[in-house]
Amino acid sequence: MNPILKGISDFRLVTLAVAGALAIVAVETEARPSTTHAKAQHSGGTSSVQRSRGADGAVDATRTSRKGGVTTVDRFRAGAGTTDARITGPKGGGTSVDRTRGADGLVDKSVTGPKGGVMTTDRMRGADGLVDKAVTGPKGGVTTTDRTRGADGLVDKSVTGPQGQTAVVDRSRGSDGLVDQTITGPRGQSTVVDRSRGADGVVDSTVIGSRRTTRVDRSSGADGAVDSTRTGPGGGVSTVDRSRGADGLADKTITGPQGGVTTVDRMRGADGAVDSVTVGPKGAVTTVDRSRNLDGTVNRTVTTTPPAAK
Numbered sequence: 001m002n003p004i005l006k007g008i009s010d011f012r013l014v015t016l017a018v019a020g021a022l023a024i025v026a027v028e029t030e031a032r033p034s035t036t037h038a039k040a041q042h043s044g045g046t047s048s049v050q051r052s053r054g055a056d057g058a059v060d061a062t063r064t065s066r067k068g069g070v071t072t073v074d075r076f077r078a079g080a081g082t083t084d085a086r087i088t089g090p091k092g093g094g095t096s097v098d099r100t101r102g103a104d105g106l107v108d109k110s111v112t113g114p115k116g117g118v119m120t121t122d123r124m125r126g127a128d129g130l131v132d133k134a135v136t137g138p139k140g141g142v143t144t145t146d147r148t149r150g151a152d153g154l155v156d157k158s159v160t161g162p163q164g165q166t167a168v169v170d171r172s173r174g175s176d177g178l179v180d181q182t183i184t185g186p187r188g189q190s191t192v193v194d195r196s197r198g199a200d201g202v203v204d205s206t207v208i209g210s211r212r213t214t215r216v217d218r219s220s221g222a223d224g225a226v227d228s229t230r231t232g233p234g235g236g237v238s239t240v241d242r243s244r245g246a247d248g249l250a251d252k253t254i255t256g257p258q259g260g261v262t263t264v265d266r267m268r269g270a271d272g273a274v275d276s277v278t279v280g281p282k283g284a285v286t287t288v289d290r291s292r293n294l295d296g297t298v299n300r301t302v303t304t305t306p307p308a309a310k
Helices: 003-009 011-031 035-043
Strands: 045-053 059-064 070-077 083-088 094-101 107-112 118-125 131-136 142-149 155-160 166-173 179-184 190-197 203-208 213-220 226-231 237-244 250-255 261-268 274-279 285-292 298-305
Antiparallel strands (some): 059 070, 070 083, 094 107, 107 118, 118 131, 142 155, 155 166, 166 179, 179 190, 190 203, 203 213, 213 226, 237 250
């Protein structure tokens, strides 16, 4: 069975996805370059994505990895106006994505993996007008997402996994008008996301878990770019300092808890596409070169040069 399908059907990942609502702390990933990115900077190499628009208007793609493996994504528009896809991996295994529009107008999906495993996503509109869904995995396990509108008008969510585990996201509006939320996991553990607006009008956030608290303090610089300071559970502080260049694009300098500095410099090419150069704490350089095709699609080439050997 396609490991991607298996992962999607695994409720533990669903729960993590719900907790991923903590992506409000997305600045955390800015302040701490991801492990994947760090490994890429260490190993070096070039990867690319070449896109093209077919006669039916759907965008196809050819992805080449650092090791030369090629994955093709062939999209095509079906009769009902939905877009299906056929994905062929580096070793020839194929995955198909078939979308259909139900009588309620919502788009359902069936994903068939290289070994025949099938995962289906069935969307339906509840009596309250909100869109719920049921995801059935290759082995028959079902995960449901039920959305409801609270008395305050905000949309809450309950995710129930194949074995009855339930995670709940409860949103509420604070006295300052900002939306806070409480995420309760299958075992009763809860995480609270509390937003507040600072004197400068920028939104700060505090994420309180069962054992840890993370605070993100944002501020608007003189150039209008938003900076941030993240204080982690152990007291470590990371900062993101943004500055707007002469071309109007926002560059940034990220300083990690241990003093390592990462810089991201963006620039606009002659075709209007935005390129970037990222220099990691140890000197590794990653360049992202985008180019715009005549059909409006954008290609991308990512080249990483490891730090010089000492």
